[in-house]
Amino acid sequence: MSVPAAPDFGDYSKLIDDEGLYDNFTRIRTAEFLLRLVRLQLSEDQGPGLYRASTVALAALCVILLICVIALSAHKQKNQNATPQTEKQKQEFNVSELLSTINKLQEENKQLWAKVNASKAVQPTSPPLQCAENWVRFGSSCYLISFQNKNWFRAKSYCETEGGHLAIILTAEEQTFLWDRLPRGHWNSFWFGITDSHTEDQWKWVDGTPVVDGFWEEGEPNNHINEDCGYIVKTEVLTRVAIRSWYDAPCDFSLPFICEKEDSAAAATTQRAN
Template sequence: MSKDVVYSEVVFVKKNSADKDDPDKCHLGDSSQAPQKTKPCCDSVRLVLMTLCILLTCVLIALSLHSVCTKKKLEDLQQRHNALKENLTAFSAALQVMHHWTQNLSKALNDSACPKDWEYHAGKCYLFSTNKLNWTDSRDACISDGGHLVIINSRDEQEFLIDIVGSKYKEEFWIGLTDEKEEGQWLWVDNTKLNENIRYWTAHEPDNWNGHKGEYSSGEDCARINKNNIQDLNIWFDAFCTNTLRRICETRSSKQT
């Protein structure tokens, strides 16, 4: 004998007016347990959020890769910088050694070109004395040393002399120029006349000063290099030949120029 159907367990769900597109559904059991249809707008929001999450993940991955590559490039650049720095340091040290060697070689060549204690320049040797004599004795001392009181024939020679005087000695020196034979007629010790185009008198010199009370009747007849304003080329003064000063002697060098 077949079982009887119990119709009291069948529940009819009436179509809601908000769900016009959904057909009536029937559910067995309690109507409160019937599933609800998901709204389309919720699905769209989920889709957008998922897309944004994917995009954000991709961006983070890309940034991470870029950061790794940048860090690697910086490390490579730092290594190159360190290598260049080491090479530069080595090159600088090599230059210093070469400069020192060149200086020693130049000094050796110049020393061999001139007698001891004489300075070489442009094919000539110059002695800057340490003792002081009057002009006449200075002239004779230079001759005894194998030269003569300096004769200045060019701007280059004048620049060389004042550079040595200003940097090493800061003293006054006799040069081989005098008008002792005839006032105003300045002659070098080899009896050549002073070239009007190569003369380095300071302002208002020569003035042939006779002293405060005229005690020097012959005036100032010998030329000297002044120790002041050494940066200026025009530093010749006339002076009393009896004054005692250092001297600059000159002779030709054995070095070929």
């Protein structure tokens, strides 16, 4: 049997590359040689059949192994070439995402400062109202609990000469604040700013707005003997409570009273906030 000349590999060290694998040219030449050997063995009729079969099997196995080595080497080289590019793309993506986040935070910061500056712009420049002597402050108003005895109309006029009006009580907190500052007595009562003197049973505040609900004692107002003005009662009975202390009475009764003077700047600020 004539065997084709094997490829000239030269020095064995030349078959090894830097990675410890055959270089591509050598691998291809070796594969071609083995394939030619297989074809030759298959075409020869001489020689023992066992020898010929063994040679063919060995050559075929070498071809298969060599192809696997070439495929693995190519795959590794491809991955090595692709990895830096993939990492670079990931880094570029991370940088872009970070820059986008920074830009969003800067924009939100600008909007926040714009709101802060706008809020400062609407703040009142005038100082808050300072309550005069004997007046007490609650919310945006000052209150005077006067122990002078006057009928409802004269009490109303007195409060107006002081720059205020008879007290307008709109919340349970305000009602409780004032009631807590009234002294207890047998029947201590104080005028405040409601009346139905214009139309019976249509109670209004001194500024003309209607009274909604209110803090009437049970059974009040009852309009007993032409009772057209409202007052607050605080007695020595401890079971009485602030939110059930309004009564109606004739407006010509002479009683102490409660004045209110509003802080216009604070009231305007509250109104803007709402």
